[in-house]
Amino acid sequence: MTKTFTYEEKIEEINLFQTPEEKITSAIAFMREAISCEGKPRFRDFWRMKKNCFDFLSLETNPIKKTFFWKEYSELLKEAHKLQEIFKEEIEFHEEQIKLAISGLESEVQNPEKASAILLFGFERFPELKKMEQNARFFESLKEKVVALREDVLVLEIRVHQKNDLLMILKKIGDKVFPEYKKIVQGLTLAFEEEVAQFFEKLSTSTQKSYLKRDIRQYQAILKEIHISHEAYRRFREKFSGAWKNIEELEEVKVENKPPLEEKSKFARTLSDLLDESAMRAIR
Numbered sequence: 578m579t580k581t582f583t584y585e586e587k588i589e590e591i592n593l594f595q596t597p598e599e600k601i602t603s604a605i606a607f608m609r610e611a612i613s614c615e616g617k618p619r620f621r622d623f624w625r626m627k628k629n630c631f632d633f634l635s636l637e638t639n640p641i642k643k644t645f646f647w648k649e650y651s652e653l654l655k656e657a658h659k660l661q662e663i664f665k666e667e668i669e670f671h672e673e674q675i676k677l678a679i680s681g682l683e684s685e686v687q688n689p690e691k692a693s694a695i696l697l698f699g700f701e702r703f704p705e706l707k708k709m710e711q712n713a714r715f716f717e718s719l720k721e722k723v724v725a726l727r728e729d730v731l732v733l734e735i736r737v738h739q740k741n742d743l744l745m746i747l748k749k750i751g752d753k754v755f756p757e758y759k760k761i762v763q764g765l766t767l768a769f770e771e772e773v774a775q776f777f778e779k780l781s782t783s784t785q786k787s788y789l790k791r792d793i794r795q796y797q798a799i800l801k802e803i804h805i806s807h808e809a810y811r812r813f814r815e816k817f818s819g820a821w822k823n824i825e826e827l828e829e830v831k832v833e834n835k836p837p838l839e840e841k842s843k844f845a846r847t848l849s850d851l852l853d854e855s856a857m858r859a860i861r
Contacts, residue, residue, distance in 0.1 A: 581614070582607065584622045588629065597636040601646045604630040605653065612657050617664070623657055668734055675729050679746055682722050686753055689715060699798050703772060706803070709765045713804035716758040723751045766805040773813060777820070786824045793821050 582590070587607045594600050604626055611623040630650060637643040685691070692715035693708070700707035730743045776796065780789055797817050800810065 581610070584625050587626070591629070597633050597638075598642060598646075600633040601630060601637060601650075604633055605646065605649055608653050608657075612653070612660055618657075618660055620657070620661060620664075627654065627657075671729075672733060672735055672739075675726060675733065675743065678722075678726055679743065679750075682719065682726065682750055683746075685719060685722075686750055691715065697802075699795065699802065702795070703799070706765070706768055706772065706799075709761060709768060710803055713758070713761045713765055716754055716761060717804065719750075719754045720758050723747055723754055727751075762804050762806060765803065766809045769799075769803060769805055769813070770809065773816070777816070780820060787828055790821065790824055793817050793824075 584607075587603070591600050591603050594603065608623050608626050608630065611619040611626070634643065634646060634650065637646065689712065692711040695711045695714050697707055697710060700710060727744065727747050730740055730747065733740065733743075773796065776789075776792060780786060783789060797814075800813055800817070805813075
């Protein structure tokens with residue numbers, strides 16, 4: 578695999594050469610590699626070496642060699658200018674797309690009522706939780722867009738003041754979105770906690786706990802979807818798992834205490850005999 582030299586490394590190597598021909602040959606090879614490498618051309622390295630190469634050309638005294646090198650040097654400059662123009666157009670296009678995305682994000686922030694269009698499943702029994710969850714998902718999507726656009730701006734090769742202007746707009750959006758998302762999650766956590774407290778109060782007083790297993794499954798399903806704090810999520814998950822386990826243990830105890838089938842049949846036969854005997858007495 579061919580080693581890729583940095584500009585500084587290549588200059589150190591070139592300075593060891595004795596003749597202008599060696600210096601020019603090495604400089605042109607570096608320039609060609611800088612604009613033909615995989616991915617984005619290293620334009621900065623190219624233009625830095627271009628100045629050195631021009632100075633080396635002025636040292637070449639052989640007119641034939643100088644003409645040959647100058648032609649190669651000029652062709653490289655033309656190719657670099659064309660490539661730079663292409664990349665400039667691509668950068669301008671990406672910049673415009675980012676600006677449009679930021680503008681769209683600003684509009685979204687101003688229209689939180691769109692959260693009601695987000696589809697949710699499993700929240701039919703909890704309309705208040707559903708509304709809060711829709712808001713949480715809406716602002717979570719805005720938060721993710723702010724982060725993604727910020728990363729796009731940071732890698733965009735535009736002037737520093739242009740980049741800072743875009744980052745400032747995103748910061749203002751983020752100052753609205755991030756606190757609101759945090760506020761919604763906190764409110765949703767409290768609301769869900771109230772729902773859970775009511776359910777466990779019902780569970781503690783119920784004499785038919787097995788019928789509440791379906792409710793536990795429903796709460797566990799919602800728990801996987803709802804946007805609450807991590808601490809609350811872990812606590813509720815353990816609580817519902819414990820409740821499910823306790824109900825199953827109670828069911829096992831009831832099964833163990835049930836009379837065997839033979840004894841039930843014997844009891845049923847005895848009761849039937851007694852009823853028949855009673856009926857005969859009444860006839861007599």
